[in-house]
Amino acid sequence: MSRLLRSLIVAASVCSGVTSILAAPACHGQVRINEILADPASDWNGDAATHFRDDEWIEIVNAGPGSVSLDSLRLSDASNAFRYGFSGTLSSGDHRIVYGSDSVAWESEHGESSVGLSLNNGGDSVRLWQISGAETLLVDEYTYVSHEVVDDRSTARVPDGGDTWLLFDALNPYSGETPPLGSGCPPTPAESNACPTAVESTSWTTLKRLFETP
Ligand SMILES: [Ca+2]
Ligand SMILES: [Ca+2]
Numbered sequence: 001m002s003r004l005l006r007s008l009i010v011a012a013s014v015c016s017g018v019t020s021i022l023a024a025p026a027c028h029g030q031v032r033i034n035e036i037l038a039d040p041a042s043d044w045n046g047d048a049a050t051h052f053r054d055d056e057w058i059e060i061v062n063a064g065p066g067s068v069s070l071d072s073l074r075l076s077d078a079s080n081a082f083r084y085g086f087s088g089t090l091s092s093g094d095h096r097i098v099y100g101s102d103s104v105a106w107e108s109e110h111g112e113s114s115v116g117l118s119l120n121n122g123g124d125s126v127r128l129w130q131i132s133g134a135e136t137l138l139v140d141e142y143t144y145v146s147h148e149v150v151d152d153r154s155t156a157r158v159p160d161g162g163d164t165w166l167l168f169d170a171l172n173p174y175s176g177e178t179p180p181l182g183s184g185c186p187p188t189p190a191e192s193n194a195c196p197t198a199v200e201s202t203s204w205t206t207l208k209r210l211f212e213t214p
């Protein structure tokens, strides 16, 4: 069994609470990947420069009821190479953002190549891992496709930690009908994915489809 497959099985088992194949010290399933901006065209990290690597960002949220330690959590793209290691604790409902520049600093500290978060603009996966002894558990994963990755367009869970993804596309509107759909709201780095028009626009799109001629 491959290491990745084993990790997937263990993660699913531990976090579902159905059957535990291997014990984990804590389930980090309450921490979720919450928002991703993979193709920056602005200075998102505030260092007075716009950079394709340093201004990418990934936001996580603690969607559970209690505080959780982040010390064992890592981020990767689809290559499964770790791009960032978290530290500290995250209170219920709080967010943590990782910019590409944070990733470069972490990689440098750990003797890795300075590739940053390495979020492919043609589509990629973002994975959140938990190191548990000798095991690496997959806590959360999101795979984005090309229309989610254009200049300054983020893709985000609505509401925070929820199962629906929408584009936060105020800076680069999307009018297509391939999910995730546009919300008209601006990206929300390190803040709640609040989007007052999202529910309304989603409902309107659903409504239109009901009356469309096949
Ligand atoms: Ca910057
Ligand atoms: Ca990118």
Ligand SMILES: [Ca+2]
Residues within 6 Å of the ligand: 034, 035, 059, 156, 187, 188, 189, 190, 191, 192, 193
């Ligand atoms: Ca956000």
